[in-house]
Amino acid sequence: MPDNPQSEQPRRRQARGERRVAQLLEAAANVFCTTGYTAASTNAIAREAGVSPGTLYQFFPNKEAIAVELSSKLMHEMRESHGETLALVDPAASVADVIDTTIDRLIDFTCRRPEFFALVHGPDIPGRIAEEHDALHLSMVQRVEELVAAFLPGAPRADVERVAQVCLGVYKSGLELVLAREGAERDAYVREIKDVLIRYLEPLVEQHGSGTPAPATH
Amino acid sequence: MPDNPQSEQPRRRQARGERRVAQLLEAAANVFCTTGYTAASTNAIAREAGVSPGTLYQFFPNKEAIAVELSSKLMHEMRESHGETLALVDPAASVADVIDTTIDRLIDFTCRRPEFFALVHGPDIPGRIAEEHDALHLSMVQRVEELVAAFLPGAPRADVERVAQVCLGVYKSGLELVLAREGAERDAYVREIKDVLIRYLEPLVEQHGSGTPAPATH
DNA sequence: GACAAACACGAGCGGTCGCTCGCATTCTAA
DNA sequence: TTAGAATGCGAGCGACCGCTCGTGTTTGTC
Secondary structure, three states: OOOOOOOOOOOOOOHHHHHHHHHHHHHHHHHHHHHOOOOOOHHHHHHHHOOOHHHHHHHOOOHHHHHHHHHHHHHHHHHHHHHHHHHOOOOOOOHHHHHHHHHHHHHHHHHHOHHHHHHHOOOOOOHHHHHHHHHHHHHHHHHHHHHHHHHOOOOOHHHHHHHHHHHHHHHHHHHHHHHOOOHHHHHHHHHHHHHHHHHHHHHHHHHHHOOOOOOOOO | OOOOOOOOOOOOOOHHHHHHHHHHHHHHHHHHHHHOOOOOOHHHHHHHHOOOHHHHHHHOOOHHHHHHHHHHHHHHHHHHHHHHHHHOOOOOOOHHHHHHHHHHHHHHHHHHOHHHHHHHOOOOOOHHHHHHHHHHHHHHHHHHHHHHHHHOOOOOHHHHHHHHHHHHHHHHHHHHHHHOOOHHHHHHHHHHHHHHHHHHHHHHHHHOOOOOOOOOOO
16 A cells, blocks of 8 residues: 555645636536537647646646546536525425426526536546436435425335436426527426426325325326 | 439449448447447447458448438438327327327337437537438427327417427437336336326316317318 | 459558657745 | 746657558459
């Protein structure tokens, strides 16, 4: 065991260096956004940031590290924002109200951080990022599961998980439609995907409120 | 398909050549599927097909042409299958019945052709394919719009389009969830996404007047 | 069998990529 | 002031990419 596991040498970084890193990450966000991970060249990222390739490699060991740092930053931000959004749901509110406020908050965040959506949806991203994203997705599923479980007390775990997955899937596909629109049209689409979710969930809740067990599907 | 309508030089092709083309397209489907378009190397495709790079270029002018031919073949197949599925919908049936049979057919097809889904969803595909796919998507939207319009007679065009887009979006996200499952779990997810669509559409239909949609005109 | 066309090969060309390295410049601490 | 660390540069290395080309083999036709 020659060296400690994660923490490296105390590589002191000057203010200039911090600025460069931020600059490079922003440039990387742009380039990854427009060309995808594989097609983005490190030289292009350096050029976009207005520095030389050598400078880029002063701060990142390799191309993957750039994407990993960028995405983990975005995911951390998203985990905080979305986690908070899903956590402060009023459990006594109606399904319609919960959906309404929650969807508004989630969409608001994503509209303000379009890089995230663009970066994470490529099929050519390195494994590290895919894993992180899977973990993020999983944690969101779990939070939604908690919400669903609160609305469907006593429902089988498999049912709760399925409902949560479907809700997230509907939300994601709606997000894509919403992001492709603007103004009034965008609002109409937001309204529409809320309706989809509300109409999907309300019958489930009603069925469960009367003490009737699992939905009579299959 | 013995000849091309707007063909070029009369490049006669022997049976061996036809076999090679099919072999190469299949290999390309595999490689594109697993690595995406950009990361897939023509050498790898040739190797997968068991031929030399030179042989590959005997039959395709460049890498893009391979992807274009492969995808246009898949899209043609899909257009036929899905077009037929959406065309032979019984306009007198209930929303629930229409959704039930239609979703079953669409999902059946996609389960049998997983390459398509994998190939077309990359962000790094060449422009030609993206255009073709957009055209395919558009034609599907239009068919769904026709269906929706039949169920919502007199609804504004913008509303009909939005409903159609949302339906397709929900279907696609459901497809992703379904393809990631197997057996009984898959069936449960299929049932679930049908429910989402039915519960979304039924109130719209009822709201628009008579429960019986556009009767067979005259 | 003779001949041309189609088919097959694989070394290698020109190019881009991720990344390195030697060296110049700027900052910080003593 | 000055040593040395941090920052910055950019030509260029090695690897791999899409693709070519000279050459040899198979196939169809006479």
